Amino acid sequence: MAGEAPELSAQERAGKAFPVSWDQFHRDCRALTWRLNEVGPFHAVIAITRGGLVPAAIVARELGVRVIDTVCIASYDHNKQGELQVLKGISEAAMKLGGGTGKGLLIVDDLVDTGKTGRLVREMLPDAHFATVYAKPMGRPLVDTFITEVSQDTWIFFPWDTALSFQPPLRDGAA
Numbered sequence: 001m002a003g004e005a006p007e008l009s010a011q012e013r014a015g016k017a018f019p020v021s022w023d024q025f026h027r028d029c030r031a032l033t034w035r036l037n038e039v040g041p042f043h044a045v046i047a048i049t050r051g052g053l054v055p056a057a058i059v060a061r062e063l064g065v066r067v068i069d070t071v072c073i074a075s076y077d078h079n080k081q082g083e084l085q086v087l088k089g090i091s092e093a094a095m096k097l098g099g100g101t102g103k104g105l106l107i108v109d110d111l112v113d114t115g116k117t118g119r120l121v122r123e124m125l126p127d128a129h130f131a132t133v134y135a136k137p138m139g140r141p142l143v144d145t146f147i148t149e150v151s152q153d154t155w156i157f158f159p160w161d162t163a164l165s166f167q168p169p170l171r172d173g174a175a
């Protein structure tokens with residue numbers, strides 16, 4: 001409607017950008033695994049797709065876990081959070097390994113922000129261990145193990161969502 005301010009996306013509201021390179025992400029996943037190694041062993045890794053797939057692969061490789069399942073959840077459409085939709089639940093085989101409550105299972109995601117996604121998966125597997133690479137304050141209480149906390153007004157840019165691009169020099173007006 002004319003005169004109405006356009007709704008800001010979660011990314012625009014965040015304000016601060018925190019770009020993460022592949023190298024940095026790999027290092028952070030390895031650091032996460034060092035911590036998880038003290039907590040395990042785990043029967044299986046449950047990746048929250050899609051962002052959890054990359055850290056789940058790295059963590060599973062380091063911990064020697066070969067059973068990996070997914071829980072497929074859609075919430076942010078590009079960068080606006082809508083209703084959570086479970087597109088695929090946890091498999092029967094993984095549920096069995098976790099004794100029905102998730103005991104001995106490791107849930108992995110790239111980050112917690114508001115905590116909505118993590119809360120939903122925790123409800124499915126209340127006894128599982130929940131690990132993320134990054135955590136924002138609102139979602140932090142939901143996570144058992146994480147590596148780096150960033151402020152709530154930060155937007156994390158993952159290497160699979162970004163590409164190298166030219167940046168104009170500061171004196172030419174770049175912010």
Ligand SMILES: O=P(O)(O)OC[C@H]1O[C@H](OP(=O)(O)OP(=O)(O)O)[C@H](O)[C@@H]1O
Pocket residue numbers: 048049050051052073074075076077081109110111112113114115116117118139
């Ligand atoms: O704590 P929350 O506020 O719920 O946000 C965290 C979730 O948001 C992102 O996923 P997204 O829904 O963007 O989907 P994707 O993993 O497929 O990119 C991220 O990977 C987490 O799963």
Ligand SMILES: Nc1nc2[nH]cnc2c(=O)[nH]1
Pocket residue numbers: 076111113154155156157158161
């Ligand atoms: N890429 C990305 N996705 C998100 N989903 C919720 N918060 C974030 C964030 O900071 N970065």
Ligand SMILES: [Mg+2]
Pocket residue numbers: 048049050051052109117
């Ligand atoms: Mg996700």
